[in-house]
Amino acid sequence: MSDLVIEVNGKKLAVTAPRDTPLLYVLRNRLRLHGPRFGCGLAQCGACTVMHGDQPIRSCVTPVGGIDKPVTTVEGLGTPEKPHPLQTAFIQKQAAQCGFCTSGMLMASASFLKLGFLHANSTEEEIKTAMQPWLCRCGTHFRIVAAIQSAAKAMAA
Numbered sequence: 001m002s003d004l005v006i007e008v009n010g011k012k013l014a015v016t017a018p019r020d021t022p023l024l025y026v027l028r029n030r031l032r033l034h035g036p037r038f039g040c041g042l043a044q045c046g047a048c049t050v051m052h053g054d055q056p057i058r059s060c061v062t063p064v065g066g067i068d069k070p071v072t073t074v075e076g077l078g079t080p081e082k083p084h085p086l087q088t089a090f091i092q093k094q095a096a097q098c099g100f101c102t103s104g105m106l107m108a109s110a111s112f113l114k115l116g117f118l119h120a121n122s123t124e125e126e127i128k129t130a131m132q133p134w135l136c137r138c139g140t141h142f143r144i145v146a147a148i149q150s151a152a153k154a155m156a157a
Contacts (some may be wrong), residue, residue, distance in 0.1 A: 001016050002016070002018065002019050003015075004016070004017065004064060004065065004067075006064065006067045007069075008027070008033070008072075008073065008074055009033075009071070010070070010076060012056055015031075015064065017134070018065075019064065019065025020063045020065060021063065021064050021065075021066075022059065022062065022063065022064070023050070023057075023059040023060075023062045023063070023067060023071070024038060024060045024062075025064075026064045027050070033075050035050075035073045035074050036049070036103055036107075037100055037103060037104070039060075039100070039102075040060070041060050041061075042061070043060060043061040044135070045101070045104070045135045046101065046104040046108060047100060047135075048067075049103070049107045049108050049134070050071050050107055051110065051111050052069050052071055053070065053094075054111055055111060056107055056108045056112075058140050063087060072101040072110075073149075074102075074106050077106060077107070077110055084110065085151040085154045085155050086106050086110055086147070086148070087106065088110055088151070088154075089147040089150040089151035089154065090102065090106065090109050090144075090147045092147070093144075093147040094143055095140055095144045096140065096146040097136075097138035098138050100133065100137070101135060101136045101137070101138075104134055105131065105134050105136070107132075108130075108131065108134050109130075109131065109148045109151070112130050113151070113152055117130055118130055118148065118152055119152055119156065120152045120153045120156035122149065122151070122152060124145055127145045128145060128151060132150070
């Protein structure tokens, strides 16, 4: 067991865990955050995506001992009183059906917008290409793309 200090959603937190423990387990089981989800456990589906610094990472395969930048989960993206433009757009465009993948989709698209990979003028095809590695089993990809386009335009305004 190691005593680690990680920053999650703007707060420095002390965590005691083996360094090879998946970050997802620490976030969900120790810190009681329920945004990142366990989907496949193999970094395939993206339901566990969080931001490490500005980069999207799959927390199910990222050892907590390797965390050296702030981590942001969907709980740190916005608040109920002041949601992030992506959260607002996902609600307006009804981009979540079951909602299982939504946290990962939000975190990946927030990262891509922050890093400039996606922007207000991104085409539907560019968004589909960027989001291709994230899976929605319900098939709401068209709404997700529309929500990302809408949020990108709102963020640019």
